Every structure is written in C-alpha cells, then in structure tokens.
Amino acid sequence: MGESILQLQQIRKSFDNTEVLKGIDLEAAQGEFITLLGASGCGKTTTLRIIAGLELPDSGQVILEGRDITDWEPNRRDVNTVFQNYALFPHMNVADNVGYGLKIRKVPKAEIERKVEQALRLVQLEEYGKRMPDQLSGGQKQRIAIARAVINEPKVLLLDEPLGALDLKLRRQMQLELKRLQKQLGITFIYITHDQEEAINMSDRIGVMHEGVLEQLGTPNEVYYQPRTSYVADFVGNANILHKNGETLAIRSENIRMDGESVCTLDAVVVEKSFAGGQLRILFRLADGQLLTASRYGIDNDIQPGETVKIGWDAKDAVKVIDNDKDENQR
Amino acid sequence: MTKTKTKGNSRRRSGNIGLLIPMYVFTILFVALPILYLFLLSFLQRAQVWGVDFTFTLDNYKRILEPLYLDTFWQSLKLAFTATFFVALIGYPYGYFMARMSAVWKRRMLLLIMIPFWTSALIRLYGWIIVFRSNGVLDKILMGLHLTDQPLKLLYTYPAVVVGMVYSLLPFMILAVYSSAEKLDMSLVEASRDLGASSWTAFWTVSFRLTLPGLLSGVVLSFIPSMGLFFIADILGGNKIVLVGSVIQEQITKGRNQPFAAALSAVLMVLTSVMIRLYRKITGTSQLEGML
Numbered sequence: 190m191g192e193s194i195l196q197l198q199q200i201r202k203s204f205d206n207t208e209v210l211k212g213i214d215l216e217a218a219q220g221e222f223i224t225l226l227g228a229s230g231c232g233k234t235t236t237l238r239i240i241a242g243l244e245l246p247d248s249g250q251v252i253l254e255g256r257d258i259t260d261w262e263p264n265r266r267d268v269n270t271v272f273q274n275y276a277l278f279p280h281m282n283v284a285d286n287v288g289y290g291l292k293i294r295k296v297p298k299a300e301i302e303r304k305v306e307q308a309l310r311l312v313q314l315e316e317y318g319k320r321m322p323d324q325l326s327g328g329q330k331q332r333i334a335i336a337r338a339v340i341n342e343p344k345v346l347l348l349d350e351p352l353g354a355l356d357l358k359l360r361r362q363m364q365l366e367l368k369r370l371q372k373q374l375g376i377t378f379i380y381i382t383h384d385q386e387e388a389i390n391m392s393d394r395i396g397v398m399h400e401g402v403l404e405q406l407g408t409p410n411e412v413y414y415q416p417r418t419s420y421v422a423d424f425v426g427n428a429n430i431l432h433k434n435g436e437t438l439a440i441r442s443e444n445i446r447m448d449g450e451s452v453c454t455l456d457a458v459v460v461e462k463s464f465a466g467g468q469l470r471i472l473f474r475l476a477d478g479q480l481l482t483a484s485r486y487g488i489d490n491d492i493q494p495g496e497t498v499k500i501g502w503d504a505k506d507a508v509k510v511i512d513n514d515k516d517e518n519q520r
Numbered sequence: 521m522t523k524t525k526t527k528g529n530s531r532r533r534s535g536n537i538g539l540l541i542p543m544y545v546f547t548i549l550f551v552a553l554p555i556l557y558l559f560l561l562s563f564l565q566r567a568q569v570w571g572v573d574f575t576f577t578l579d580n581y582k583r584i585l586e587p588l589y590l591d592t593f594w595q596s597l598k599l600a601f602t603a604t605f606f607v608a609l610i611g612y613p614y615g616y617f618m619a620r621m622s623a624v625w626k627r628r629m630l631l632l633i634m635i636p637f638w639t640s641a642l643i644r645l646y647g648w649i650i651v652f653r654s655n656g657v658l659d660k661i662l663m664g665l666h667l668t669d670q671p672l673k674l675l676y677t678y679p680a681v682v683v684g685m686v687y688s689l690l691p692f693m694i695l696a697v698y699s700s701a702e703k704l705d706m707s708l709v710e711a712s713r714d715l716g717a718s719s720w721t722a723f724w725t726v727s728f729r730l731t732l733p734g735l736l737s738g739v740v741l742s743f744i745p746s747m748g749l750f751f752i753a754d755i756l757g758g759n760k761i762v763l764v765g766s767v768i769q770e771q772i773t774k775g776r777n778q779p780f781a782a783a784l785s786a787v788l789m790v791l792t793s794v795m796i797r798l799y800r801k802i803t804g805t806s807q808l809e810g811m812l
Binding site: 272274 | 708
C-alpha cells in the first residue's frame with residue numbers, strides 16, 4: 190500500500206442534536222479504493238461531505254497530504270466529488286460542464302479544449318461535447334459527472350452512490366469501468382454505497398458504517414470472513430447471529446451443516462423452505478428459540494417443514510463477534 | 521390493470537376538453553374581441569359631438585408621431601426602465617433569499633408581500649402622500665435625525681413617482697424570482713464550489729444563470745404594467761409627470777377622443793408585445809415564471 194494521503198481523525202457531527210457521526214477515524218493510501226458501506230442514515234454521505242468541505246465537522250480533523258484542511262472552503266481543496274444525482278449544470282453543454290473546473294482556474298482555452306477532449310475519451314463519450322445534459326441517458330450523465338471531476342486531477346475523488354440510479358446491468362458494467370478508470374488514473378477513491386456486492390467487487394478496503402460509527406475497516410476478505418461485529422456479519426455476509434454460552438457467533442448460511450457429521454449435535458425444527466436464485470434456503474428454529482438460516486445449491490433436499498433434524502457447523506466457520514444490540518461499550 | 525388505467529386517463533382527457541370550452545368562450549368574448557375592437561377603433565375618426573365616425577383614417581397614428589406624444593412615450597419608457605431597474609435591484613435578492621429560507625420563514629416573508637394586497641392600491645398610494653408631503657413622515661424623520669435641516673418637498677417629484685411605482689410592482693418581481701429560485705437545485709451550487717468556484721463565482725455562473733428566467737419574467741411583469749400605471753404618476757407626481765397611460769385616460773374622459781386613445785393603446789400594446797417576444801428569445805421559454 191502506498192503512502193497515506195487522507196486522514197480523518199475523530200470526526201464528530203450532529204444535526205439538530207442528533208449525533209450522526211460519532212468519532213470517525215479513517216486513513217486512505219495513495220491510489221487506494223476505499224468504500225464506505227452502510228444502510229441509509231448511517232452517516233456515510235455526511236462523512237463524504239465533510240471531506241469535500243460541504244459540511245464542517247463539530248470536532249475532529251481532516252488531513253490531506255499532511256495538511257489540516259478541516260476548515261478550508263470546498264473550492265480550495267484538492268478533492269472532487271461525483272454527486273449522487275450527478276449535478277450536471279443544465280445550462281451548459283457537456284464540454285462546458287467537463288471544462289468548468291479548469292475554466293474557473295483560468296486555464297488557457299486551448300488547453301481546456303484539449304483536456305476536455307481527453308476526459309471525454311476517458312469515459313468513452315468523445316462525440317457528446319455539444320450535447321446538453323438533458324439529452325443524455327443516466328449512464329452517460331454518470332460518466333460526464335466523473336469526467337468533470339477527474340479532469341481537475343484531484344488528490345482524492347469522492348463518489349456518493351454514483352451508480353445508485355442505474356439499472357442492474359448497467360451498474361455491473363459501470364463497476365468494472367470505474368475500477369479500470371481508478372487503476373488507470375491512480376487517484377484515491379472514496380466510494381459510497383449501500384450495496385455490499387458492489388463494495389466487495391470494487392474496493393481495496395471496505396469501511397462498514399452503522400449509526401455514525403465505523404464498525405470495521407478492512408479488505409473485502411477481512412470484512413466478509415472475519416466480521417468484527419454482529420452488524421458487519423449480518424450486513425456484509427448475511428450471516429446468522431447466534432448467542433451461545435455468553436458469546437455471539439456469526440455463521441454464514443452456507444456453512445450450516447446437516448449432513449450427519451459429528452459436529453451436527455443441535456436439534457433444529459424446519460420452519461420454512463424456499464427456493465430462489467438457484468439456492469435452497471431453510472429456516473430452522475433451535476431448541477432455545479433462536480432462528481437461523483441454512484442455504485444449499487440445488488433442490489435435492491427432502492426435509493420438510495415440521496421435521497426435526499440435527500444441524501451444526503465447523504468451529505472455524507463460527508466467528509466470534511461483538512454484539513451490536515447488547516454491548517455498546519465494547520466497540 | 522394497465523389497460524383500465526389508460527382507459528381512465530383517456531376518458532379524463534376528453535373530459536378536460538369539455539372543461540376548456542368556457543375558457544375559450546371567456547377568452548374570445550373578453551380578450552380577443554375587445555382587442556379587435558380597439559384596433560378597429562384606432563383607425564376611425566372622432567365624431568363632432570360624441571361617439572365615433574365610421575370613416576377610415578390613419579390620422580390617429582400620425583398624431584402620435586407629433587413631438588408632444590412621442591415625448592410622452594419616451595418619458596413613459598424612461599420611467600418604466602427606471603422603476604423596473606429598482607424593482608429588480610430590491611426584488612431579486614428578496615425573492616432569492618426567501619427561496620433559501622426555512623418553510624416557516626418562507627411563509628412569513630410571503631405574508632409580508634401579501635398583506636398590502638388586502639387594501640386597495642389607491643389607498644396605499646395615498647399613504648405615500650403622507651410620507652412624502654412637505655413636513656410629512658419622511659421629512660420629520662430626516663430632520664429629527666439632523667440629516668436635513670428643511671423639508672425636502674418630495675411629493676409631486678419624479679423620485680416620488682419612482683418610489684410609488686417600485687412599491688406597487690415589487691411583489692410581481694419577488695414572486696417571479698422566488699418561483700425560479702425555489703426550483704434551483706442546491707447540489708448544483710455545491711458541485712460548482714466543489715469544482716473550485718468561490719461562493720461569488722458559483723452564484724454568477726450557476727445560481728444567477730439558472731434564476732435568470734425568473735428575473736427576466738419579473739422584469740417583463742413590472743415593465744409592462746409600469747407603462748400603464750397612470751394613477752401613480754397622477755397621485756404622487758401631480759400633473760408634472762405625464763405618461764402614456766395618463767394621456768389615454770385623458771383622451772377618453774376629457775378629450776372624448778376614443779379613436780386616438782385606441783391608437784395610443786394599440787402602440788403601447790405592440791411595444792409590450794415586442795418586450796415579451798424579446799423575453800422569450802432570451803430565455804427560450806414561453807412561460808412567465810411566477811404566473812399561474
């Protein structure tokens with residue numbers, strides 16, 4: 190990993206007496222792709238706006254390339270944002286939109302033209318310079334918004350759910366494109382999404398946010414296989430959260446065994462069976478009332494609702510996590 | 521499901537056309553026909569004693585070209601420009617910032633604009649006489665603060681008329697700008713700041729540019745009436761400031777020359793139509809902001 194370029198230190202922020210950020214610490218390396226993942230209202234957009242300077246934190250520091258920029262105006266920061274609704278200027282054509290940042294900085298006209306052309310080529314929309322934003326499709330607007338931001342060669346690019354408004358197929362395609370673009374430009378990306386697949390596909394590291402707290406920051410592997418808290422386990426891996434002997438365990442549904450192996454020691458009643466997306470999902474109720482889901486590929490399973498079967502899991506698949514619902518202090 | 525929905529829609533649409541008929545009848549009866557009558561009248565002659573002589577003539581229009589009347593048009597235009605300028609200067613910031621306020625403050629600011637409408641415009645103008653007259657409210661305040669040592673004698677002067685005009689026309693500008701600024705997407709301003717614009721540059725390149733249709737529509741909505749608001753000039757300007765509106769009114773009441781009044785009105789109407797054309801060309805829209 191490269192050298193550190195952006196640091197957030199103990200960022201706190203409240204709106205109307207509600208604390209939306211409860212001390213966020215984050216460090217991003219040069220050229221890194223970091224995703225802030227969380228449900229709506231978890232504070233991820235506010236974090237992004239604080240980095241951009243569109244919001245001031247109540248306390249804490251934002252440090253870019255070793256300089257404290259916490260109080261800097263947004264226009265002085267070497268950071269650009271791709272907004273959720275694209276925010277393309279409706280009264281300017283595509284070329285003027287893309288060249289806006291350079292024009293503000295009084296870059297010579299010929300150079301602006303050259304760079305705009307280059308930026309449009311980068312997002313594969315060379316022919317669209319003369320179009321107006323309302324003549325573009327959602328995916329095209331998205332690319333123009335990205336071109337408009339990266340043309341300024343920011344140190345850090347902030348992306349606020351940039352693919353949220355696109356349909357699934359286009360989203361998959363844009364994920365790959367964005368990743369390619371990020372590699373090509375070598376710019377640090379701070380990317381926001383509520384889609385864990387997107388986060389896992391694209392990121393070098395994922396920061397899972399929940400109620401204004403950064404629950405875990407780690408590689409997709411770490412977040413998926415070694416969740417630190419029950420929330421992360423549930424949100425990223427859709428894991429079963431089980432309370433046993435005073436411990437909280439996260440076990441993903443594909444790791445629940447019911448094949449008669451020696452680990453299968455628990456009695457479980459089949460509550461419900463469903464088949465979706467090539468996966469059979471079985472909902473069990475344990476003797477102590479806790480529910481858990483097992484999943485299998487295929488439908489070759491002849492157990493029926495109401496039956497009692499023995500289930501269990503390998504010790505390595507049960508990850509000890511901090512329970513968000515129980516223990517606020519341990520975090 | 522979809523089918524019944526479409527059906528319901530089309531039925532409602534045909535119902536709409538039926539509902540539009542009264543509007544067309546109203547428009548033809550009370551707008552189109554009177555205008556046609558006005559234009560016809562402007563080509564006729566004044567009868568000796570009373571009424572109109574049905575002989576075609578262009579004399580009414582020739583008479584407008586006389587220096588006296590041309591000057592009246594020029595004075596009216598000048599006053600309308602001056603008034604509109606100050607209306608824009610005060611109304612734009614008011615409307616713009618009102619749109620940025622919280623819902624509660626928006627209602628309060630709107631109320632401030634609406635309250636004057638509850639009283640007759642004429643009565644409110646007489647209020648200005650109390651303010652402007654010699655040793656009136658304004659003089660007392662200025663002399664009390666020792667800013668002036670004698671009455672300014674503002675009543676029946678050009679500035680008094682401008683103030684009266686600005687006062688009467690301000691709501692139109694404010695509402696026009698407000699309705700345009702209300703629609704302004706603040707994320708565009710943020711994007712502009714994010715891309716390196718100072719707050720001032722962001723305002724000029726984004727906010728102002730996108731609320732320009734509101735401002736221009738406010739200009740049209742103030743300029744057009746200000747050409748015809750003769751009673752303001754009469755009340756606050758005495759007989760010193762003569763506007764086209766006053767001439768028209770005089771030609772009908774005192775001069776009993778309806779055809780000439782019609783010709784003056786026709787010219788005024790053409791002038792204002794040109795203004796609206798210009799507005800449409802500049803903004804590329806056909807609708808006036810703030811007009812429902």
